[in-house]
Amino acid sequence: MNQSEEKSKILDGRLFAQEYLEKILKPRCDIFREHYKKLPKLSTILVGSNPASESYIKLKERFFEKLCVESEVFRLPENIKEKEFLNFIEKQNKDDSIDGILVQMPLPDHIDEDIIIESINPSKDVEGLSPGNVYAWAKALPNLVPATALGVLALLKFYKIPIEGKHVVVVGRSMIVGKPVAHLFLKENATVTICHSRTKSLEKHTSDADILIVAVGKPHFIKKRMIKEGAVVVDVGINFEDGKLIGDVDYDDLKLDASYISPVPGGSGPATVCILASNLLLAFELKKAKDDEEKRNCLKTYYENYNTIGETGFCV
Amino acid sequence: MNQSEEKSKILDGRLFAQEYLEKILKPRCDIFREHYKKLPKLSTILVGSNPASESYIKLKERFFEKLCVESEVFRLPENIKEKEFLNFIEKQNKDDSIDGILVQMPLPDHIDEDIIIESINPSKDVEGLSPGNVYAWAKALPNLVPATALGVLALLKFYKIPIEGKHVVVVGRSMIVGKPVAHLFLKENATVTICHSRTKSLEKHTSDADILIVAVGKPHFIKKRMIKEGAVVVDVGINFEDGKLIGDVDYDDLKLDASYISPVPGGSGPATVCILASNLLLAFELKKAKDDEEKRNCLKTYYENYNTIGETGFCV
Numbered sequence: 366m367n368q369s370e371e372k373s374k375i376l377d378g379r380l381f382a383q384e385y386l387e388k389i390l391k392p393r394c395d396i397f398r399e400h401y402k403k404l405p406k407l408s409t410i411l412v413g414s415n416p417a418s419e420s421y422i423k424l425k426e427r428f429f430e431k432l433c434v435e436s437e438v439f440r441l442p443e444n445i446k447e448k449e450f451l452n453f454i455e456k457q458n459k460d461d462s463i464d465g466i467l468v469q470m471p472l473p474d475h476i477d478e479d480i481i482i483e484s485i486n487p488s489k490d491v492e493g494l495s496p497g498n499v500y501a502w503a504k505a506l507p508n509l510v511p512a513t514a515l516g517v518l519a520l521l522k523f524y525k526i527p528i529e530g531k532h533v534v535v536v537g538r539s540m541i542v543g544k545p546v547a548h549l550f551l552k553e554n555a556t557v558t559i560c561h562s563r564t565k566s567l568e569k570h571t572s573d574a575d576i577l578i579v580a581v582g583k584p585h586f587i588k589k590r591m592i593k594e595g596a597v598v599v600d601v602g603i604n605f606e607d608g609k610l611i612g613d614v615d616y617d618d619l620k621l622d623a624s625y626i627s628p629v630p631g632g633s634g635p636a637t638v639c640i641l642a643s644n645l646l647l648a649f650e651l652k653k654a655k656d657d658e659e660k661r662n663c664l665k666t667y668y669e670n671y672n673t674i675g676e677t678g679f680c681v
Numbered sequence: 682m683n684q685s686e687e688k689s690k691i692l693d694g695r696l697f698a699q700e701y702l703e704k705i706l707k708p709r710c711d712i713f714r715e716h717y718k719k720l721p722k723l724s725t726i727l728v729g730s731n732p733a734s735e736s737y738i739k740l741k742e743r744f745f746e747k748l749c750v751e752s753e754v755f756r757l758p759e760n761i762k763e764k765e766f767l768n769f770i771e772k773q774n775k776d777d778s779i780d781g782i783l784v785q786m787p788l789p790d791h792i793d794e795d796i797i798i799e800s801i802n803p804s805k806d807v808e809g810l811s812p813g814n815v816y817a818w819a820k821a822l823p824n825l826v827p828a829t830a831l832g833v834l835a836l837l838k839f840y841k842i843p844i845e846g847k848h849v850v851v852v853g854r855s856m857i858v859g860k861p862v863a864h865l866f867l868k869e870n871a872t873v874t875i876c877h878s879r880t881k882s883l884e885k886h887t888s889d890a891d892i893l894i895v896a897v898g899k900p901h902f903i904k905k906r907m908i909k910e911g912a913v914v915v916d917v918g919i920n921f922e923d924g925k926l927i928g929d930v931d932y933d934d935l936k937l938d939a940s941y942i943s944p945v946p947g948g949s950g951p952a953t954v955c956i957l958a959s960n961l962l963l964a965f966e967l968k969k970a971k972d973d974e975e976k977r978n979c980l981k982t983y984y985e986n987y988n989t990i991g992e993t994g995f996c997v
Contacts, residue, residue: 479820479822495816496812496813496815496816497812497816499812499815499816499819499820500811500812500813500815500816503815503819503856503860504795504815504856506795529879530879530880530881531881532886538867540819540820544819544864547863547875548860551854551875551877554877554879556874556875556876556877556880556881556886557874557875558872558873558874558875559863559867559872559873559874560872561867561870561872563845563846563870564846564872565846565847565872570848570872573889
């Protein structure tokens, strides 16, 4: 047998992002330019510094340059007081020129992340982490959903990987990946298992997965022996070793056994950025339609559909 | 071997309720009587009629009579308009004499359940289904949690069944059982699998469970061949056949194979009622402490602790 035929197919996040940009986001931008004078604006807030955040911001900025969106990064000092931080966010909540607010996590220890997240105006919460948005995704209602989680689903849909009835195992139980991933894949009628740092016999669970989604934050943690042959593996890990970005999955070890595998970098990252952009456009459009409940529902469904079944509509 | 030694132990919800009443709820009532003139009041709203709802209301009313709470059942006509229903709830939201509002589901088809749930004042939402409360349980923050889900956990804790590291499989993905069960058991460091009507090879998943929690609404659906020997089985099913209440689990078929099993009636039902009472007391106390964030946090932790680790504190 030809060795190359045995290889896993790559879940290419860059290819996905290119298509998503051309077929989904840019046409929407064209509509915006026609209808609105002011275009969407994202505020990214970074407190202190952190290599994963810097890498994500770079990726994001490069992508957003190709779009009809304005993007500004606000850098706050590591030692900022929580109260000052809250005032800063409150100003941006009130600033009508800003449509989306993204606070880069993690925050320094002296700041309560929950308090910060809850302080963001829900209609500007492009990360889908504020109470009303969590309620929506937990209930499977369309709305702003955490970008990384929806990015994984959209990437799999792009590669036409069947999800209904599959056993999806997610390793990690965070609010930005594990939990929203579980809810999104439940909505797609997958059977979902959530594993985490306290799971016993992790290997038993991971090797039962038809689709394995990994967000544990441990470099090359998932090895070949931990997966079933033919599994689909999505690596959401972002780890830095010697300044090099590496994932949670040992790609070289697995690449002959998985049917599909996402690389790091170039897999889940670009898909995340696409959904972040989509969330920003949705937040912008919802604001424009703020007194029109019917249009708001149409918009939520439109954005959900193109992210989950690849279909687009109009709602203009 | 003696046949009786082989039998499953029963997760006796009535015994649990008796102890919970004497050790947890009544002492709290004593404190209330000492401190407050007015005692907690629950409003139960039933639209039309339905045997499961009637049975639950009867159980609940009988239990609440033993407590320091007032409980009133409001029966609305089957054909009530959504708008009238919303007005009715709005009145109860504003009525300071009412501390908790429970709307019996299911509602008639012409009424949107989500709109009704979202209309309930979150601080009176003793079912833990409004946006802020869903956010809390999805994030593992203490607050008002769906009574059936927390009842299952409390019942297992009462029988000192280890949960950390166990594989918990829940069959059902509703907002009142499947989803909150998943989050509550994740918080307890279990590995959690969520199955549902579209799960393929359900038997494979259920028979992998250390703890199986069933809420599918199909009489005697779970058979012996679907569980692992020694599994703990909790039946949350409420089905009526010929006027008789029966669960989702075929109790007689399983009773020699499970290590613990909850009967229907007399298992999960009484535990649900206990947590509903606990939620009402918590809602009442949170209202009394409405401007004291520190006390509110203390109270949430107090109620969570006695429901999840059996410990009580004071926060008076």
